[in-house]
Amino acid sequence: MSVNKHHEERIKRVCDYINNHLDEDISLEKLSAIAICSKYHFHRIFKSFMGISTIQFVQLTRMKRASFRLAFESEQSIIDIAYEAHFESPEAFSRAFRRTFKQSPSQFRINPEWHSWHSKYEFKPPIVGENIVDIKITHFEEKNVALIEHKGHPKLVLDTVAKFISWRKETGLSPIKKSDSFGIPYSDPNTTPSEEFRFDICGTHNGEVPDNNYGVKSGLIPSGRCAVAQHKGSHDQISDTIYYLYRQWLPDSGEDLRDFPCFFHYLNFVHEVDECELLTDIYLPIK
Structure with a gap:
């Protein structure tokens, strides 16, 4: 060594x-x-x-x-x-x-x-060994969601998250404790010009979303086969798990990708638990 x-x-x-x-x-x-x-x-x-x-x-x-x-x-x-x-x-x-x-x-x-x-947090602790425990193939059921689009610099996503949380609290629709929460990055924030970056913040919700001042609207996450890897720990390092799926798992799997971006299912939240306890399922849509 x-x-x-x-x-x-x-x-x-x-x-x-x-x-x-x-x-x-x-x-x-x-x-x-x-x-x-x-x-x-x-x-x-x-x-x-x-x-x-x-x-x-x-x-x-x-x-x-x-x-x-x-x-x-x-x-x-x-x-x-x-x-x-x-x-x-x-x-x-x-x-x-x-x-x-x-x-x-x-x-x-x-x-x-x-x-x-x-x-202030641009330092990055080293990664030692593999942090991927398991990758599973599953069928994701279609989800009706309320969503808010973040467009712009990736470092400002939390501003948009705060708006979505405020909408949830104010309306009582898609309550955090009783609904699933998702994030959908439409490109890699490390390689996309900041003005072109889009990230949807979503919460399950049935029916139409009433008009509101937050920009929240109705959306859909389609059904289909997905490879799923669970990321444990800070969202700052989530790209390491994503790159593992694309670089190492996908070439060896024999699978082909569907025309829908990878997306995240947040199992808990950084304001509820310490970063080391965060759990996020990463879905990679496959045919």
């Missing part, structure tokens, strides 16, 4: 530990022990790969969860969110939040600047 791969495995192990233990006290000594590496060296190894220190990574990961709480859980107070993020006071949380995102928690709650927010 190369030295580089050995270090990648240590970093991946530490990142996984942090994501799974956000509510615990996390020290450099603890992380060095997880990495099985001297604390005098590991912090430099980590920063050389990730571009930030382990302690910065811990705080940014907690702040990421806090951001989703602010944006999508209006019933949670900023005080509770601050303490959950391991700050000693709401004031300390507010200072750190503003320093990081150039918005106060209150400003972010009202009008989050997602494009700037994404720039």
